[in-house]
Amino acid sequence: MNAFWPVPDVLAHLAGHWRVERTVRDLASGAEGRFGGTTVFSPLADGGLFHQESGTFTWQGVSRPAERALRFLPGTPPGTADVRFADGRPFHHLDLTSGRYVADHPCAADLYRGEFTVRDADHWRTVWRVRGPAKDLVLVTEYARGA
Known part of the structure; x- marks a missing residue:
């Protein structure tokens, strides 16, 4: 199954x-942080989606507001997306036709490898593994439909 x-x-x-x-x-270092908030995918004029994430990030006991924005544009083949940073720089491709996708994003000397998995119509997850000379991180994000 x-x-x-x-x-x-x-x-x-x-x-x-x-x-x-x-x-x-x-x-x-063994340090761990948490983010909790919402993500809204709003329609763009070009047929894509504007991804706006906002919430609270807590790191080493200190909580502060956090946000980020991305653009999800129609990809090739149809049904896929080309994900870009808010300023238009390329981030990664996204194809969930099988329910799972792995994307790489080189950033200076670091490599971000993201695994995207969809569990059902209302739940999906990303796991980003970041490796580089000064980074050794794992970021796990759980998404549930609804605000």
């Missing part, structure tokens, strides 16, 4: 509001 839920159109699937819970672990 397949543990992943296939998504024929990633943009249609992601549109709307999601609750977000993220853990961030620094494997080198």
Whole structure:
């Protein structure tokens, strides 16, 4: 039995509001942080989605507001997305037609490897593993539909 839920159109699937819970672990130091908040995927004029995440990030006992923005644009082949930073720089491709996708993003001397998995219509997850000369991190994010 397949543990992943296939998504024929990633943009249609992601549109709307999601609750977000993220853990961030620094494997080198053992430090751990948490983010809790919401992500909204809003329509863009070009057929893509604007991803706006906001909430509270707690690191080493200190909590502060945190946010980020991305653009999910229609990809090739249809049903996929090209994910870009808010300023338009490329981030990664995303194809969830099998319910699972692995993407790499080189950033200076670091490599970000993300695994995206969809459990059902209302739950998906990302696991980013970040490795580099000064980074050794694991970021696990759980998304649940609804605000």
